[in-house]
Amino acid sequence: MTDYKIELLRVIYYDFPYCLCRRTGGGTETDMEQKLMIIEDEPLIRNELRTLLASNGYEVSAPEDLTGIVEQVKAEEPHLILLDIKLPHDSGFSVCAQIRVFSNAPIIFVTSCSTDMDELNSIMLGGDAFITKPYNTAILLARIASLLKRAYPAQGSEQLKYGGAVLHLDSGMIAYGEQKAELTKNELKILYYLFKNAGKICSRGDIVEFLWDNQLYVDDNALSVNINRIREKLAGIGLENFIKTRHRQGYTL
Numbered sequence: 001m002t003d004y005k006i007e008l009l010r011v012i013y014y015d016f017p018y019c020l021c022r023r024t025g026g027g028t029e030t031d032m033e034q035k036l037m038i039i040e041d042e043p044l045i046r047n048e049l050r051t052l053l054a055s056n057g058y059e060v061s062a063p064e065d066l067t068g069i070v071e072q073v074k075a076e077e078p079h080l081i082l083l084d085i086k087l088p089h090d091s092g093f094s095v096c097a098q099i100r101v102f103s104n105a106p107i108i109f110v111t112s113c114s115t116d117m118d119e120l121n122s123i124m125l126g127g128d129a130f131i132t133k134p135y136n137t138a139i140l141l142a143r144i145a146s147l148l149k150r151a152y153p154a155q156g157s158e159q160l161k162y163g164g165a166v167l168h169l170d171s172g173m174i175a176y177g178e179q180k181a182e183l184t185k186n187e188l189k190i191l192y193y194l195f196k197n198a199g200k201i202c203s204r205g206d207i208v209e210f211l212w213d214n215q216l217y218v219d220d221n222a223l224s225v226n227i228n229r230i231r232e233k234l235a236g237i238g239l240e241n242f243i244k245t246r247h248r249q250g251y252t253l
Contacts (some may be wrong), residue, residue, distance in 0.1 A: 008069055032062055034148055037063040037078035039095065040070055040110070045133070049082060049110070072100045078105055080148055080201050083127075085111040087117065093125050096220065100126040106147035138196045139210055151196060160195040162253055165239055179237035187209065187230050190223075194253050203250040222228075228252065 005034065036058045040046040043064070050062045061076055063069065066087055073081065085092035096107055104129040111118070119130045129143050149158075156170035166175045172183045174191065183191065193210050194202055207225055227243065234242045243250050 009138075033077070034079040034152070035059040036080050036082065036144070037076060039066065039073075039087070039092070040082070040084045041066055041086075042084070045084075045110075047196060052141075055143060061175065069253070070095060073099055074102060077103070080106045080144060082110050082144075084141045085109060087111045093250050094166070096122070096127055097125045104151070106138075106151050108143060108147065109144060110140070113116045122209075136206065136210070138193060138206075141196065142210070156226075160192065161194050163239075163242065165242065166235075167191055174234070174237070174240050176234075176237045181233040181237050183233070184226075186222075186226050187233070190226055190230060193196045194251060198253045201246050202251045206250070221236055 017030065020185050036053050036059065038046055038049050038053075040049065040062070046062050046064075050060045053060045061078060063072055068087060069087075069089075083092045083096060091108060092111065096109075099105070099107065102176060107126065107128050108129040108131060109118075109122045110131050110133065112133045122130045131140055131143065160167040160169065164176060167188075168171075168175065169188070169192065172185070172188050173180050174183060175181075189211060193207055204220060204223055208220065211223075231243055232242075242253060246252055
């Protein structure tokens with residue numbers, strides 16, 4: 001990754017708080033349902049995003065008719081907006097600027113436009129994050145939850161649960177029964193990614209990319225060190241073989 005890209009990530013995610021998914025039993029638990037609006041003219045992508053977000057506990061608005069979309073945003077008052085750049089009646093940049101006149105709701109650009117200028121424009125016009133298609137669903141969900149936590153900090157505690165283990169995101173602890181272990185920031189985020197993709201194989205490359213996108217610049221060797229330390233801590237609280245290695249594929253819970 002170039003120095004410019006690293007610096008751009010720092011601009012976008014400076015002091016980016018760590019926060020995570022919401023679904024009870026498999027995600028974070030919050031006190032109220034938050035409403036997300038998808039502004040996307042492509043039906044396949046719009047429906048895919050709507051299904052993903054609804055399955056993670058969000059109330060979702062995904063209007064098909066984008067005529068007067070700014071007025072729709074004003075009327076519905078979503079907590080967060082996912083916005084495409086290429087829209088039929090107006091550009092996403094223009095829509096973002098108009099929304100910023102009356103709303104501070106976080107805006108994530110989810111787009112096939114991938115130039116540095118597109119990314120810079122999204123920042124300058126009030127966007128909070130920029131994700132290119134095809135997107136990684138775990139990273140998209142993490143950024144949504146992180147922005148919601150920053151914008152609405154009083155809502156709910158955060159936990160992830162799997163196999164009897166509870167990952168406490170706010171305190172950076174993992175618990176199993178009566179036993180607990182404290183985690184470093186890297187260890188917490190690695191475990192978050194594994195919990196969020198529980199039952200799936202997570203490649204080393206995807207985990208490293210997720211850490212970089214959250215301002216943790218970890219290489220392949222450092223990932224191995226962190227995984228070994230996590231396993232030692234898990235074993236200490238009774239979670240032997242909780243993280244499994246799939247040869248030449250990655251890790252899974």
